[in-house]
Amino acid sequence: MHFMNALAERWQRADSLLCVGLDPDPARLPAHLHERPDAILAFCRDIVDATADAVCCFKPQIAYFAAARAEDQLEDLIRHIHERHPGIPVILDAKRGDIGSTAAQYAREAFRRYGADAVTVNPYMGRDSIEPYLEYADRGVILLCRTSNAGGSDLQFLDVGGEKLYERVARLAADEWNASGNLGLVVGATFPDEIARVRQITGDMPLLVPGIGAQGGDIAAVLAAGRSRDGTGLIINSSRAILYAGDGEDFAAAARFAAQATRTAINRCR
Amino acid sequence: MHFMNALAERWQRADSLLCVGLDPDPARLPAHLHERPDAILAFCRDIVDATADAVCCFKPQIAYFAAARAEDQLEDLIRHIHERHPGIPVILDAKRGDIGSTAAQYAREAFRRYGADAVTVNPYMGRDSIEPYLEYADRGVILLCRTSNAGGSDLQFLDVGGEKLYERVARLAADEWNASGNLGLVVGATFPDEIARVRQITGDMPLLVPGIGAQGGDIAAVLAAGRSRDGTGLIINSSRAILYAGDGEDFAAAARFAAQATRTAINRCR
Numbered sequence: 001m002h003f004m005n006a007l008a009e010r011w012q013r014a015d016s017l018l019c020v021g022l023d024p025d026p027a028r029l030p031a032h033l034h035e036r037p038d039a040i041l042a043f044c045r046d047i048v049d050a051t052a053d054a055v056c057c058f059k060p061q062i063a064y065f066a067a068a069r070a071e072d073q074l075e076d077l078i079r080h081i082h083e084r085h086p087g088i089p090v091i092l093d094a095k096r097g098d099i100g101s102t103a104a105q106y107a108r109e110a111f112r113r114y115g116a117d118a119v120t121v122n123p124y125m126g127r128d129s130i131e132p133y134l135e136y137a138d139r140g141v142i143l144l145c146r147t148s149n150a151g152g153s154d155l156q157f158l159d160v161g162g163e164k165l166y167e168r169v170a171r172l173a174a175d176e177w178n179a180s181g182n183l184g185l186v187v188g189a190t191f192p193d194e195i196a197r198v199r200q201i202t203g204d205m206p207l208l209v210p211g212i213g214a215q216g217g218d219i220a221a222v223l224a225a226g227r228s229r230d231g232t233g234l235i236i237n238s239s240r241a242i243l244y245a246g247d248g249e250d251f252a253a254a255a256r257f258a259a260q261a262t263r264t265a266i267n268r269c270r
Numbered sequence: 271m272h273f274m275n276a277l278a279e280r281w282q283r284a285d286s287l288l289c290v291g292l293d294p295d296p297a298r299l300p301a302h303l304h305e306r307p308d309a310i311l312a313f314c315r316d317i318v319d320a321t322a323d324a325v326c327c328f329k330p331q332i333a334y335f336a337a338a339r340a341e342d343q344l345e346d347l348i349r350h351i352h353e354r355h356p357g358i359p360v361i362l363d364a365k366r367g368d369i370g371s372t373a374a375q376y377a378r379e380a381f382r383r384y385g386a387d388a389v390t391v392n393p394y395m396g397r398d399s400i401e402p403y404l405e406y407a408d409r410g411v412i413l414l415c416r417t418s419n420a421g422g423s424d425l426q427f428l429d430v431g432g433e434k435l436y437e438r439v440a441r442l443a444a445d446e447w448n449a450s451g452n453l454g455l456v457v458g459a460t461f462p463d464e465i466a467r468v469r470q471i472t473g474d475m476p477l478l479v480p481g482i483g484a485q486g487g488d489i490a491a492v493l494a495a496g497r498s499r500d501g502t503g504l505i506i507n508s509s510r511a512i513l514y515a516g517d518g519e520d521f522a523a524a525a526r527f528a529a530q531a532t533r534t535a536i537n538r539c540r
Contacts, residue, residue: 023371023372063368063372063375063376064372066375066376066379066383067376067378067379067383069341071336095366095368095392096365097365097394097414098331098333101293101295103333105295105331105334105337106333106337109337112337122367123424124394124426125414125417125419125422126420127420127424128420129419129421144367147394149369149370149395149396150398151398151400152395152396153396154396155394155438155439158435160430165425168428172424
């Protein structure tokens, strides 16, 4: 199924805009898992199974797997999500960006090797660096636009002639690059004014919003700024506040509680 | 040894500004290697051994290894370069870019897991997305500035108030972000005017210049625009024109001939 359709169906069926980000920091895994050779997979799989009914998407962050030499565990994790929780799209957070011939290899990595339903991509290299991803017409491509970190302003907030750089990225995405209808944008929860501006520019395009939870973004402000006309349109990511809600053998139950509470807090503002 | 010192020593000792890019496209490997499970490693290792005396650096492109599920072959390849050709720095071309906690994982991937001497990084997310790499003070961090592809102009050539976005990136790199003295910049060979501008902004900062060979950049124009005061300062990358100079069992000899010819063509313009 097309990523956009799967996402829309999941927003409805799970009644949730929450995405759980899978950023397994080896230093923060529960102690009882430390000895296992597949600790990362075991941890993430339990988080997934405990939170699946509260989410619209899962978003594994590839850096945590790559740093730990655990690409095979990432493959197994995505396969597990697809097999045990069919219908929940997986966004591979990779933020790749390269020239066409290399971008084709990264697209192959994300969509064929890992079987991701969508991937995050950096727009700095422009249109032809994005096209190889768009050729996978049933997959989603989510471009960085206005990121949640402090340094995000260094370039993204520069005035490029009557608008900011992030607004230009949003406009290019909405007006010129979205022929396949499979683009989304990343806009940080810490900047609700910019979320509102991106929503205005892009119509109903899905926005991936990191930065609630550990990074401090305000849920009500995100919803007010970013929900689309039907009260969806947002993929609101929380990683650390859910993954590390508990640190004992009951970590999955603690994560489930945190995910359900976050979903409820989001729905209260829709 | 510090990447910058190793690079300077190599420029002198090998009398070469040539970097051979290791982009092993499975579809273009010589036929006699196709059956080998370690075909990518075998191909790259032979290219490395045949061209080592003509280069200042090697630059493996991680996408080609990741798409082929061959991270272990990339580990072995970089270990091989360090063991058999000590003193030749390895630049891991990964173009990563993410928030600080994730960037720390990518830095770990590049520098600890792979043992790379330098890594390419995307500047779109700003200063705090670069800092975790800079903490490895003996490694190089090479930021995308003006890329060689057509779409590079979509954002990089926008006017951000009296200068282009790529000029702002060069100025931030030279004036604000280079406290550790380990930054370099990527500037495409297809844009000699911009190479000259970046050289003017950054003093003697090393510039990694892809785009000669298959992408059509002109060597004389690159040298005239980009060499530093002592006739070095450039890491001029060629990938496909060297890797695929031959397609039979003599591919390594053909690559050696192409690398030596390119080095000579570069030196003729210094």
